[in-house]
């Protein structure tokens with residue numbers, strides 16, 4: 001489950017401007033019965049992307065530009081609701097590496113960080129600009145924790161905890177880190193009796 | 194230094210302290226697992242050649258994908274082959290790793306957050322995790338309990354630990370006397386409406402005040418269950434005699450019970466402890482609540498008017514719900530009623546609903562399904578004759594499980610249906626594509642089923 005290291009991402013943005021996009025919308029419950037992760041990208045936002053007869057809608061997510069995008073810009077409070085990790089799995093399998101919003105729900109943020117997907121909470125002004133300029137060429141730099149908007153859009157800082165940043169940049173995951181603490185864990189267990 | 198309930202429990206579980214660059218390594222006392230969020234975690238263990246570190250601290254059940262009906266020949270009508278595979282995968286994985294599992298042959302099978310407390314596995318002072326966002330339910334016992342994702346399920350299976358930055362703390366005080374007819378569900382819907390859907394983000398909540406002190410364990414579980422709907426990872430209530438009475442005599446209750454209780458009493462927040470944030474709510478201001486929008490924060494008192502949309506998102510929600518600002522929410526026609534879920538499927542909830550439905554009939558055309566949280570709950574309810582009350586009223590009495598809360602097992606509504614539901618989420622499409630969900634207490638749901646329109650339960654004379 002280690003992932004591709006993420007230092008810089010430059011891509012045209014894919015914009016989904018609705019607020020409160022919850023994980024049910026990102027990955028509807030019917031796909032939670034999958035017992036593997038592969039192929040979830042086809043189902044991400046399936047209610048927007050497919051008609052009831054299974055044919056594709058003309059939603060931007062089905063367009064070549066959408067599919068080529070690595071940066072998703074979403075409306076306020078993205079990823080709220082159920083803790084399903086199928087949501088970030090679906091997004092990464094689709095090809096998204098960075099999600100930007102003015103608010104991103106806690107559990108979704110944590111799940112994303114554990115799966116090589118960088119969640120960025122950005123200030124309102126930059127967020128509005130991004131929402132209004134779908135397809136903009138945006139560059140995200142994890143080294144400096146900056147988002148660069150094109151033209152006169154400016155440069156904006158974002159915050160990420162040092163540990164998650166380290167894991168993302170090195171492409172290492174938490175399992176290995178925890179395994180490395182097994183002596184401390186054994187000692188803790190012994191002390192509690 | 195005086196400290197909070199949260200801090201005391203947290204400090205007892207720190208294996209490696211948090212530093213400026215690394216999160217804390219937190220020991221987990223109890224790991225609850227179910228079929229939906231574990232298959233990929235067990236695969237991960239296999240790929241890495243790892244074992245389950247503490248099968249004795251892991252408890253499994255099946256709940257989300259399980260059918261709530263039984264075929265005439267005793268087989269179970271799974272919604273899809275995939276659902277069946279998922280259940281079978283859990284059963285095979287837990288067998289392989291020696292994990293106690295409450296599957297088809299156990300009376301404790303049921304919604305994972307109903308099962309833990311019923312077995313006495315949920316105890317004060319514990320850290321409890323589960324791959325499900327309503328794990329906060331267990332905070333009702335004074336435990337730090339929160340939902341995790343599948344990657345973390347793998348971490349806990351392999352290491353019995355989690356990496357966690359410490360959240361901030363928020364006290365939510367509700368003091369005073371609750372008006373007659375106001376239930377724990379109404380209290381939590383009121384709190385969420387007040388602090389907002391993101392109001393608890395980044396915080397561990399502690400519910401404080403006489404309202405919670407006087408509440409039953411089942412009520413406390415209903416409240417803590419929905420902490421996540423305010424954005425908080427967990428919500429807790431200090432353990433007291435009510436807590437101890439609930440745990441005593443259950444399967445996993447500690448042998449040295451008196452000593453455990455004495456220890457648990459020391460967990461309560463000390464006088465003078467400082468929270469990062471405090472919210473005060475007057476009990477007198479709370480009424481029976483229903484939601485009118487598409488997130489649990491969009492709740493109003495049942496006798497008030499649907500508010501004007503404050504934003505485009507609010508208007509979208511109203512449009513989706515086919516409701517109009519300025520209209521009364523009471524009196525809105527409903528298609529289905531669902532009584533169940535980890536929020537409101539315990540014996541007390543079923544009693545409350547039965548009390549209203551007794552001797553009455555469900556309105557024509559309103560499919561009403563009642564789904565107990567566990568097999569034990571179902572059997573207890575049947576002992577009391579609640580099943581007969583529901584069936585006589587024309588409601589369905591189903592097998593235990595999550596059912597229509599999430600609809601993963603195929604229990605869903607038809608597009609456009611308005612469902613009054615005792616569950617915890619009213620997101621668009623949660624109960625089926627195009628389904629409109631109104632969250633309410635069991636009392637309100639039952640009164641609504643009888644009238645066929647959203648109904649204030651205080652207007653119904655009850656049997657008691």
Ligand code: SF4
Pocket residue numbers: 256257304305306325327534535536594595598599616617
């Ligand atoms: S009843 Fe609903 S909220 Fe509770 S565990 Fe099941 S699906 Fe989740």
